[in-house]
Amino acid sequence: MRAITIPEPGGPDALVWAEVPDPEPGPGEVIVDVRASAVNRADLLQRQGHYPPPPGAPAYPGLECSGVVSAIGADVAGWEVGREVCALLAGGGYAERVAVPAGQLLAVPDGVDLVDAAALPEVACTVWSNVVRLAGLARGETLLVHGGGSGIGTFAVQLGAALGATVVVTARPAKHERLRGLGATHAIDYREQDFVEEVRRVTDGRGADVILDIMGASYLARNVAALATGGRLVVIGMQGGRKAELDLGALLAKRASVAATALRSRPLAEKAEIVAGVREQVWPLVAAGAVRPVVDRRLPMAEAAEAHRLVESNAHVGKVLLTV
Structure with missing residues (x-):
């Protein structure tokens, strides 16, 4: 088969479409003939040599895909060849x-195109496991989503709105109208506006009950300041750095919490549990049209370098897909 390889870490041109050995299904595995994958920030880090795959994972990038089951290994039940x-x-x-x-397979939701379905698994599992399972977002609460125009952001906006939360996003102004269309109540220009002041303004001084953060260090102090009493900050990215000072007094005064999580390195059993939760709680919302994949554009898999350039530019809204 062919795959995108990384002979040497580097810029987008380090990605090479090449012949590689075909995979074989091990016990508990199936082979999926890929129709599409999606570009995630982790893929960019892997290409640069900063985020190697966990032990036993394929060397090629790509944290999600859609396609058709073509082979089934031992000890697999409930899936059949030909299933989308x-x-x-x-x-x-x-x-x-x-x-x-x-345990990491999901049926393509009703009403979703097979290719577009590649935009769902990573964001659905990341957002649900952090915003719902960990932070416990409840109806009537306020959710602040940083990076609202990203794949994670566009999904979090929709899921938060579908769950009855008030959703506030930070994003470039060019993306604001689109994000409001997805369910955001308020959109903040993070380059020109102080998001702490804006969150307090739109919540009558209360702050955000849950914050989903991709920035890390550079936003830590301001995120704590933006939290409501009893608020929960979940950090899932470090685009703004790894290390920052945390004012524990401010956290104690608000009886708030800070958590940081990663999905890729979790054990198989934990991933299967998260996938099962998404299947039970999120897939019905997708099938009903309350949450949908947001796809900026599709590019052929061989043009992965161009897709990486696009994601690095932050000009996209939603997911950039690579098709086979």
Whole structure:
């Protein structure tokens, strides 16, 4: 088969579409003939040599895919050859075929195109596991989403709105109208406006109950300041750096909490549990049209370098897909 390889870490041109060995299904795995994968920030870091795949994962980038089951390994039940699926991966999505643990498979939701379904697994599992399962977002609360125009952001906006929360986003002004259309009540220009002041203004001084953050260090102090009493900050990215000073007094005064999580390195059992939760709680919302994949554009898999340039520019809204 062919896959996107990284002979040497570097810029987008380090991605090479090349012949590689075909995968074989191990016990508990199925082979998926890939129709599409999606570009995630983790893929950019892997290309640069900063985020190697976990032990046992394919060397190729790609944390999610959609496609058709073409082979089934031992000890797999409930899936059959020919089934249209999408999947959460530890790697290997930038390829024509990939071996997937059966616990990380999801049926393509009703009403969703097979290619567009590649935009769902990573964001659905990330957002649900952090915003709902960990932070416990409840109806009537306020959710602040940083990076609202990203794949994670566009999904979080929709899920928060579908769950009855007031959703506030930070994003470039060119993306504000689109994000309001997805369910954001308020949009903040993070380059020109102080998001702490804006969040306090739109919540009558209360602050945000849940904050989903991709920035890390550079936003830590301001995120704590933007939290409501009893608020929960969940950090899932470090685009703004790794280290910052945390004012524990401010956190104690608000009886607030800070958590940081990663999905890719979790054990198979934990990933399967998250996928099961998404299947039960999120997929009905997708099938009903309350939450949909947001796709900026599709590019052929061989043009992965161009897709990486686009994501690095932050000009996109939603997911950039790579098609086979």
